[in-house]
Amino acid sequence: MxxxxxxxxxxxxxxxxxxxxxxxxxxxxxxxxxxxxxxxxxxxxxxxxxxxxxxxxxxxxxxxxxxxxxxxxxxxxxxxxxxxxxxxxxxxxxxxxxxxxxxxxxxxxxxxxxxxxDLDASGFDLRCASLDAAQVSVVLHWLASLHAHYLTTDPAPAWPEGLWPQGTYWYLATRPNEWQAMKEGALKAAAEQLDQTIRNCPYQTLVHGDAKVANFCFSADLQEVAAVDFQYIGRGIGVQDVAYLLGSCLSEAQLAEHLDYLLDVYFSELARCIIARGESPDLAEAVAQQWYQLFPVAWADFHRFIMGWCPTHAKNNAFSRRMTQVGLDYLTS
The missing domain is CATH 3.30.200.20 (Phosphorylase Kinase; domain 1)
Known part of the structure; x- marks a missing residue:
């Protein structure tokens, strides 16, 4: 042909x-x-x-x-x-x-x-390898806008048609070889439960699925942002994108110092966007509370992938291991 x-x-x-x-x-x-x-x-x-x-x-x-x-x-x-x-x-x-x-x-x-x-020609010509806590807020606002826009509490079985039935490039069903490569332990044993907990959340949306800082293009003043690389967009919960983003652009020290603040930034903007869609404040609060609780689960789910794919990767650090343990503890709480 x-x-x-x-x-x-x-x-x-x-x-x-x-x-x-x-x-x-x-x-x-x-x-x-x-x-x-x-x-x-x-x-x-x-x-x-x-x-x-x-x-x-x-x-x-x-x-x-x-x-x-x-x-x-x-x-x-x-x-x-x-x-x-x-x-x-x-x-x-x-x-x-x-x-x-x-x-x-x-x-x-x-x-x-x-x-x-060409986003460069449209004013988004700056790329960043890392961000500080203030700079990452603009990306969290972008994610909150996307997640609020596609929020659903009653998705049809085929939703989202043409996209991934589960967003992210690391979800368990597509990574059996990496799971097999993991050392035996609590994280490997809990892999299916982590995945199921995310899928069973009553509040689903579209997640970008590869929301690392390299996939965002910034204006010169870092006040505006656009996203690229939508190969893994699909159904999920917003904190899957948030966890992956923060791990991609902040150091362990930055995460330890600023995580609570950055989650407040994301969830405040998420609630504002949900209400701006015409939904009730009660729904906005319910989504924020549920996803906040599932943040460590989403973190642990990605850490599960890292531990099979490349356990010597820099993302296998002390902060990530602590957050993963919080996620595992949530499963038994």
Whole structure:
């Protein structure tokens, strides 16, 4: 089956007069493709766009040796989920949670092109490897807006259609090999119960699923933020994103000092957004209380993944082990 050159696809999709590749921004995990910026001319107007070009026909070895057919199928499905998100879901959230605008796609065989707005050109050109407590608040507000917007207390069995039935890239059902690799102990034994506790929460929403700081693009003054990389968006509870975000951008010392404050920031904004949707303050309080209690469970669930995937990872630290124990204690309380 013939695959169109990226330039031809972009030119056809945008009805452009001229298209040229400017630069490759990054390679995708395990060699599944690349993300590039293209210069586009339409009449007298010049702009740039981002192309996520995926080809799962030729895949490199996993950097940590976790290559398997299950891992490959999970990754392939994640790109279809991301396409479904941008094409069918994201438009409804643009006014409350900034992300790239969807411009079009092309799919054939093992090739997928996803064409998106260039956030750098729209004023979100700053990337951060770490944040301080004040700076992370803007991302917590973004997450709270997303979670409130998609909050549901009575999801249909197929909800969210086209996305992951459980969001996050580490959820248990897709990580049996990592679970098997864990040392025997309380965390491994509790893995199913942690997962079930999250799934049984009566307040479900859409979680980004990979809400590390690297997947957020900031304005120059760090007062505005947009998110990218929606391969693992799906059903879950908001604190799954919160736990993963905080662990990705704050040190152990920062977490120990600022966790209570940052959770207050998130839950205050979550309640405000829920009420702004027209829901009752009682519902907003109930969601906040339930998710607050489940924060350590969500943390422990991700720590379960780390302990199977790479137990020597820097995220296996004393703070994370303490928080995981709190989550395990919750299961027996």
């Amino acid at each position: 013939t695959t169109f050159a990226p330039e031809f696809f972009i030119k056809h999709t945008l009805r452009a007069d001229y298209v040229a590749k400017q630069q490759t921004l990054q390679s995708l995990w395990s060699g599944y493709g690349h993300i590039s910026r293209y210069h586009v001319t339409v009449g007298n107007s010049c702009s740039s766009v981002i192309l996520k070009a995926i080809d799962w026909g030729q895949v490199a070895e996993h950097p940590r040796g976790w290559q398997s057919d299950l891992a490959h199928q999970r990754k392939v499905h994640s790109y279809q989920v991301e396409l479904n998100w941008y094409a069918h879901w994201a438009q409804a959230a643009h006014s409350i949670a900034r992300m790239p605008k969807y411009l079009g796609h092309y799919a054939t065989g093992s090739t997928l092109y996803l064409l998106l707005e």
